[in-house]
Amino acid sequence: MIDNENSECERIEAEGGDYHKFLTLDEEKRGRIINASMKEFLSGYKKASTDNIVREAAISKGLLFHYFGTKEKLYDFMVRYAVETMRKEYIDLINVRQRDIFDSIWQTSLLKRDLCMKFPSVFDFLTGAYVEADHEINAGGALKDLQSMHANLVAEIFAHADLSLFRDGIDPKAAIKIIGLTFAGYANAKIAETPSGKTGETARENYDIYLEELKEILDTMRACFYKQQ
Amino acid sequence: MIDNENSECERIEAEGGDYHKFLTLDEEKRGRIINASMKEFLSGYKKASTDNIVREAAISKGLLFHYFGTKEKLYDFMVRYAVETMRKEYIDLINVRQRDIFDSIWQTSLLKRDLCMKFPSVFDFLTGAYVEADHEINAGGALKDLQSMHANLVAEIFAHADLSLFRDGIDPKAAIKIIGLTFAGYANAKIAETPSGKTGETARENYDIYLEELKEILDTMRACFYKQQ
């Protein structure tokens, strides 16, 4: 736990920013600030208001600037933190050595749920950070790192996938495209649908309903795409 | 053409707002203002800035307020106009009496493309307008009307779909769910991907590349879900 915390600090504080004060905060408060910030930064750096962030996080204005100094550093931290969290709690945990790609998808969905329980806005925040062009914070290239990690992940999953499981009539490549589309779309749509404020028990229940629906879809697709034996 | 214009005015101006000055504008300028407004209102009524709108539309501040009076009326108009446009140029044009639901999807995709060429932000603007809760403009219930029209449309398409085309092993209802997910996800993702500024020839070409990709997916799915003969 302590070790974990330290390595996280090192990665995020690598160049310039000193986020030590913030990182040694108790988890609950830290989480509140992270969630509030990511939620507010969803529609761009410029449009985000630090007043909204402190209101949502239920802390004082001074404290936010005590931790981060400037709005830019706050955003920089959020990018780094989101990328680092994605890596540690999502990408690194995925077992790419699976023959059935539906198993891979199911697994990633579970991890996605767990991550969204902690930080409801990570995914949207990061996709927002990609498209943003009106500011020049590059957060030490963290976004590009994540992008290549993700590309690598997808490639590995597909490399390990057993294509002989597919029906003889259909092109596995085309099928995989469809499968990817369906689940990416589904996961995003449904996860975005849940009110991002909640992190309690009700949110968990909501996600689990979605996951059951997802499992159904998964089974149907298996029946459609795989040859029956 | 004149008749068309008039009926449009009637529907939109129904209660209160006088948008005559704006509606009798030449199409090019009107389109610029509509696109700029919808784009700016994407991330909410409050966060939208009239200064950004006039800059994007390349008109003066005074002119915008000459046409619409207030920001609220501008937003009200945009909601009404977007809904009316969706009805006239999308929902009403869809032929629901088709037996192959892939044909229905293909058809809606073509219409969607045409609509997005004219108003790149209609779909996103309207979905944004749904979730917005921080203002109380209901635009004469136009949004609810659209919602029910859309629900009705989907229901009719599914009612006319020939379920006997599906493979014997799989549940048509579950399959339709997947099909809907895939295409809704695909269309939105890809259409959103195109830079919404462009409305020229390049944008058209981009869309058509997507449509070809879509056609491939469509054929693959037909092969997967329908029984072969």
Next chain:
DNA sequence: AATTAGTTGACTAATCAAGTCAACAATTAT
């Protein structure tokens, strides 16, 4: 009791918001 660390929110100076208006430009009517 004294020192330190954590936390507050009223405050500032600058910017940005919606909305106005006197003045200019382009049409149309006389």
Next chain:
DNA sequence: ATAATTGTTGACTTGATTAGTCAACTAATT
């Protein structure tokens, strides 16, 4: 050609909001 009307501008006003500060308060530590 002139007058009257309509279309259009952008500098301006007033008030809200912005990022960021700081003296003062509380809680923990020495």
